[in-house]
Amino acid sequence: MKEVEQKLIYNTLREQYISLDLPTDSIDAQSEFTIHNLKDIHNQLPYKSPVYRTNFFSFVFVKEGAGQYTTDEQVFVTVPGTIYFTNPGHFKSFEWRILEEVYLITLSEAFLKENVHADIFEEFPFLLAETVAPRVLPLDQFAEFETLYQLILKEYTGGSPYRNKMIGNLFVVLLLKIKDYFWNDYNPIYEGNRSSYIVKTFKQTLEKHFRDLSKGLVDKPLRVQDYADAQNLHPNYLSNVIKTKTGKSISTWITEKTITEAKSLLQNSSVSVKEIAFLLGFSESTHFSNYFKKYTQVSPVAYRKQHTST
Incomplete structure (x- = not known):
């Protein structure tokens, strides 16, 4: 071994x-x-x-x-x-x-x-x-x-x-x-200690917000301050709890969620790349395309072609 x-x-x-x-x-x-x-x-x-x-x-x-x-x-x-x-x-x-x-x-x-x-x-x-x-x-x-x-x-x-x-x-x-x-x-409520509850609430808030983004119900991503305000916590305290309990920073969680939602929209909808960019809170589709390629090594257009031809 x-x-x-x-x-x-x-x-x-x-x-x-x-x-x-x-x-x-x-x-x-x-x-x-x-x-x-x-x-x-x-x-x-x-x-x-x-x-x-x-x-x-x-x-x-x-x-x-x-x-x-x-x-x-x-x-x-x-x-x-x-x-x-x-x-x-x-x-x-x-x-x-x-x-x-x-x-x-x-x-x-x-x-x-x-x-x-x-x-x-x-x-x-x-x-x-x-x-x-x-x-x-x-x-x-x-x-x-x-x-x-x-x-x-x-x-x-x-x-x-x-x-x-x-x-x-x-x-x-x-x-x-x-x-x-x-x-x-x-x-x-019976799930565990205070920090465990904070992590779970953060995950639920993150999930709901990105679901609302993809449906066009909100028009901009939440910041660390917003996630902290949702639980009446100081942002530094929330950041420390999330990093300690999950091994990932809040920004990493947001990045991974953004890429996951983008992949889902590219693969499962006919919404244009430009519209997807705006849905996920990007002001320019070029910024979104560069962001997506940075984390996936392929452009949004190439990803859509790869996953809709199978």
């Missing part, structure tokens, strides 16, 4: 596995969605990962396995029947002692919005939760999830041109099952 002392951050699962000297044969280099059995990855047990952060969502389904995972210094045991998920920004690590059938699904925010639900965090607010304990289901309930993730696996390994849309529709059902079984009594 490769010893890694520093705390790492990964944008994709493939990037993470390469860094940790784990096999990547089953990981699609171009996909923002992955699913596989962890038994195929970890040939030597027990396995203990370094502490790391990710910029993607992870869902774990433990049919037959045992270990534990740690997120933001909270330790949770995983046993058969366990289901849990983590979202971007947290320090985490995991250990496995037994691995027979444990499926991991990872997906980006962009994939969620483009293929699962356009207003994903409004429909499924638990995805923004700071730290959520795993749930252990009885066999009959776990079997319902197993049917779904096996269908998702079948589509993932198939060659259909509609693969992502079919995965997205199946994943909607999976999220609805989670919402039904786990989160009917979800209440952010």
